[in-house]
Amino acid sequence: MASTKVKIPTIDFCNLELKPNTPQWESIKVQVFEALKEFGCFEAIYDKVPNEIREGMFDTLKEVFDFPLSKLIEYREKPFHIYDGQITSIPLYGNVSSADLVLPNSVETFANTFWSDGNPNFRNVAKSYFKQLMELNEMVTKMVLESLGLKTYIDEILNSNFFFSRFTNYKVIKGEEKYKSELPPHTDSSFLTIIKQIQNGLQVLYKNGEWIEVNNTSSHSYLVLSADTFMAWTNDSLTSAEHRVVPTGDKDRLSIQLFSLPKLDYTVKAPKELVDEDHPLLFKPFNLLEYHKYTMSGDKYGVNLKDYCRL
Numbered sequence: 001m002a003s004t005k006v007k008i009p010t011i012d013f014c015n016l017e018l019k020p021n022t023p024q025w026e027s028i029k030v031q032v033f034e035a036l037k038e039f040g041c042f043e044a045i046y047d048k049v050p051n052e053i054r055e056g057m058f059d060t061l062k063e064v065f066d067f068p069l070s071k072l073i074e075y076r077e078k079p080f081h082i083y084d085g086q087i088t089s090i091p092l093y094g095n096v097s098s099a100d101l102v103l104p105n106s107v108e109t110f111a112n113t114f115w116s117d118g119n120p121n122f123r124n125v126a127k128s129y130f131k132q133l134m135e136l137n138e139m140v141t142k143m144v145l146e147s148l149g150l151k152t153y154i155d156e157i158l159n160s161n162f163f164f165s166r167f168t169n170y171k172v173i174k175g176e177e178k179y180k181s182e183l184p185p186h187t188d189s190s191f192l193t194i195i196k197q198i199q200n201g202l203q204v205l206y207k208n209g210e211w212i213e214v215n216n217t218s219s220h221s222y223l224v225l226s227a228d229t230f231m232a233w234t235n236d237s238l239t240s241a242e243h244r245v246v247p248t249g250d251k252d253r254l255s256i257q258l259f260s261l262p263k264l265d266y267t268v269k270a271p272k273e274l275v276d277e278d279h280p281l282l283f284k285p286f287n288l289l290e291y292h293k294y295t296m297s298g299d300k301y302g303v304n305l306k307d308y309c310r311l
Ligand SMILES: O=C(O)CCC(=O)C(=O)O
Pocket: 166, 168, 183, 188, 195, 196, 197, 202, 243, 245, 255, 256, 257
């Protein structure tokens, strides 16, 4: 059972002209760093995504999972477009992911696969949604690096970012208790992951062993998670939040994720400033391409970066 005793911090990013070196920035920066160290996550209240854009994204997500399987398979056949569904252990879980929703000018491949007119409205909605969340990702990244005294690395990290988006659907079939669409506990391989859920279900593991429910306190709530790459790059200064999804209720649960990953050939290595005799290097330098090749080879279900390159 998830606990209600410990709460994930909520950090308000609204109504502020958030710029480095302002008092608001400094105050939020402290909260962000503390939360990512302690919990590996926080709930951001972030009102830069207009309601109609967020709703447009979820309407599209529903539409995509109502398409026949043949459409989803056609989508999967395009390079770098993933459809993960019908997994034997979680048959009601499905996700559609790609890098192209967030690359400038390339949401077209996604839209052209699903809609014969290329759905121009959705293309605008997706660009607007991800642009705002990429700004949130950038602010949080800067705040972490400033907190670590590593301002000089901000450009390097932001330039190494490669974004991946995912639409996830946890189907519910009423009365079919034996089918569960839970997502098992895992950590993400990204620097940061930004998750929007409309129904609850997401839970994060706290260091005392309790699963904490992620609740939306506002329609502008997003969960920001720090993940494996940021943990390795910061030599363990941040936690990589272990999380899982246990949907409740009798409606399909929908969520959208944005992952900021390191570019495939970027070598992730903790900077020298974070390594000394008292803080030895904890992860061998790695790049995502080699790591993914490793996770895809043989039976590696459930492995994470720690298994791959923790020293
Ligand atoms: O559906 C969610 O809320 C989270 C999904 C997730 O953890 C993932 O795709 O890595």
